[in-house]
Amino acid sequence: MNLTRRQWIKNGAQLTAASMLPWSLWADQPQVPHINIQARETTASWFAAPTPIWAYNQPKLTLQQGVMQTLRVTNHLPVPTTIHWHGVRVGNAMDGVSGLTQAPIEPGASFDYQIMSPDAGTFWFHSHHNTIEQLARGLYGALVVTGNNEPRFERDWPLLIDDWSLSRNGRIDPAFANRHNQSHAGRMGNFLTINHQAGPWRGEANAGERVRLRLINTATNRILQLHAAFPGALWLAKDGQPLAIPEPVPEVILLGPSERWDIGWIARDAGQLLEVSGDEPLLVAQVDLNPAEGTGVPAYPDAMALPANPMPHVPAGVNQRVPVTLEGGAMGRLQTAQFQGEPHSFRELAARGQFWAISGQTGMPEAPLFRARQGESVELLLDNRTAFPHTVHWHGHHVWADGRWHDSLTLLRGQKQSVRLMAGNPGKWLIHCHMIDHQATGMMTWFEVV
Structure with a gap:
């Protein structure tokens, strides 16, 4: 069932551095007992009949900044899988990319990830093997890394926002690899969940409490357009990294797949989070006010500003400049691209299920897009x-x-956008479009830190 954006809006309302330490030094950090994570088949109670999904037994993980943690992942699925710790500056061997940094975890097997985050903030974890299917089936969770000097928030809520493509029987549409979707904007869902539960999400805060909303877009392809109707709310962090000075939240938050925003708010009135890209706003989350006696919380912004993480210094100069040209897709101008070491026309690429390219390469190339030494500054010219x-x-x-x-x-x-990358931990690192349909059909490459 292919539903339009308008139908999704209506149905959704109705259906309810590395820090520059080398990995060898990180490994000397003291460890705490391991956490068991199980990838498994389960069901969601969204409708009268249960919906089969895939999920982790730990939908939210909380780690401590700077502390090494063993995360033992056991695969109870009928297919191989991995876990990628999205946004965490881990050692390369722990990045969870099937075929690049590790072999996939076979059914019935386990793998120990050694994770130490130098950063406090909002991250998430998800499968990075056959991602086009496994992410769409629900293999993701919230990852919160706490710091020692962060301000106290009386309410701290991660909100993993997802759209699921469901058939009329309420089950996940099994057509994961649809060539029309893949050559356009990607597979879009028709059912909204927050933290794997049918939306909208609801919470309650006492008057005067500090509220932290950790917004995480876990959709496979959809860009969310969110209106945060929380009076006086401040933007605290992007992708786990605190803003130097908290900023007022804009009228519309553009949140692409995998992006995260942290919002801070003093609860003085009720508030709502709305998705506003359609003809009618869709309620995503609501925080109701308990008009109890206030808590005496000091006025923001200083009460909610987050301490900086140990990010690298960005120097004035750069060591190299690298064009990163995004090409292809329907109505694009891509004529030819390299695929598996050979040039192909766009028609030939499409016949092989490859629609997108990065700088003239489609699919994973043998050679990296660039190489950099640890600590070098690389300017990437995105186009x-x-x-x-x-x-x-x-x-x-x-x-x-x-x-x-x-x-x-x-x-x-x-x-077009120019960005600066400071080469961190050594290893082979993926660059890709997080519209997963685009990644699966060519828009990925890699770079190497030596």
């Missing part, structure tokens, strides 16, 4: 020459753009 938006994601790194750090950045149609 979206396609008819569609793309959310570019860098593994193991954040890039500096517009005065803030990003591990994922949305480029609209025809948009």
Whole structure:
């Protein structure tokens, strides 16, 4: 069942651095007992009949900044899988990319991830093996890394916002690889969930309490347009990295797949989070006010500003400049591209299920897009020459753009953007579009830190 954006709006309302430490030094950090994560088949109680989904037994993980943690992942699925720790500056061997940094975890097997985040903030984790299907089936969770000097928020809520493509029987549409979707904006869902529960999400705060909303777009392809109707709310962090000075939340938050925003708010009135890209606003979340006696919380913004993470210094100069040209797709201008080491016309690429390219390469090339030494500054010249938006994601790194750090950045149609990447942990790191349909059909590459 292919529903329009308007139908999705209506149905949704009705259906309810590395820090520059080398990995060898990180490994000397003290460890705490391991956490068991199970990838498994389960069901969601969204309708009268249960909906089969895939999920983790730990939908939210909380780690401590700077503390090494063993996360033992056991695969109870009938197919191989991995976990990618999105936005966390991990060692390369722990990045969870099937075929690049590790072999997939076979059914019945386990794998121990050794994770230490140098950063406090909002991250998430998800499958990075056959992602086009496994993410759409629900294999993701929230990852919160707490710091020692963060302000106290009386209410702290991660909101993982997803759209599911469901058939009329309430089950996940099994047509994951649809060539029309893949060559356009990607597979779009018709059912809204927040934290794997049917939307809208609801919470309650006492008058005067500090509220932290961690907004995480876990959709496979949809760019969310969110209106945060929380009077006086402030934008605290992007992709886990605090803003130097909290900023007023704009009228519309453009949140591409995998991007995160942290919003801080003093509860003085009720508030709502709305998705506003359609003809009618869709209620995503609502916080009701308990008119109890106030808590005496000091006025913001200083009460909610987050301490900076140990991000690298961005020097004035750069060591190299690298064009990153996004090409292809329907109504694009891509004529030819390299695929598996050979040039192909766009028609030939499409016949092989490859619709997108990065700098003339489609699919994973043998050679990296660039190599850099640890600590070098690389300027990436992003150029979206396609008819569609793309959310570019860098593994193991954040890039500096517009005065803030990003591990994922949305480029609209025809948009150009210069960003700075400081080469961190050594290894092979993926760059790809986080519209998963675009990644699966060519829009991915990699770089190497030596």
